[in-house]
Amino acid sequence: MDRFRQEKLQRYEEFVDKRLKPDLVHAIAERDKVFEQQKTFSDLRKNIENLEKNSVTSLRTLVNLGSEVYMQADVPDTKRIFVDIGLGFHVEFTWSEALNFISQREERLARQIEEYFRLIASIKAQIKLVYEGIRELLQLPAERSVQGPVF
Numbered sequence: 001m002d003r004f005r006q007e008k009l010q011r012y013e014e015f016v017d018k019r020l021k022p023d024l025v026h027a028i029a030e031r032d033k034v035f036e037q038q039k040t041f042s043d044l045r046k047n048i049e050n051l052e053k054n055s056v057t058s059l060r061t062l063v064n065l066g067s068e069v070y071m072q073a074d075v076p077d078t079k080r081i082f083v084d085i086g087l088g089f090h091v092e093f094t095w096s097e098a099l100n101f102i103s104q105r106e107e108r109l110a111r112q113i114e115e116y117f118r119l120i121a122s123i124k125a126q127i128k129l130v131y132e133g134i135r136e137l138l139q140l141p142a143e144r145s146v147q148g149p150v151f
Helices: 002-055 095-137
Strands: 059-066 067-073 081-084 089-096
Touching: 002 095, 081 095, 089 095
Parallel strands: none
Antiparallel strands: 059 067, 081 089
């Protein structure tokens, strides 16, 4: 293989290893963070719905103080709750206001997840395209896709 091809092959491999793969790992990590937020809001919605369904007006619970140290807490009035809206801010909501906020946030999180899925698919397609360029540089035969059932 001539020097020109070797240099081009090395640049392609570096692009995949130093740019595309880290971008893919970062996008997957960010998508997973959004999944966690979505689960948190879903759990909160279910808890509020259970409180409404069971007409709970007071509550006794355990609160995590940090480092897995818990303390018992009494909530005399559960009609209003504080919801973390982001950036360290908490807002006091009634149950219905909280449910409205949660549904709006869940819609936004679902859109963000879709955007991350598209981004991840795009990065994977770019990686495949670069690998196809490497294959052509090495003059290897194209991979065949298997048609029909494989068993």
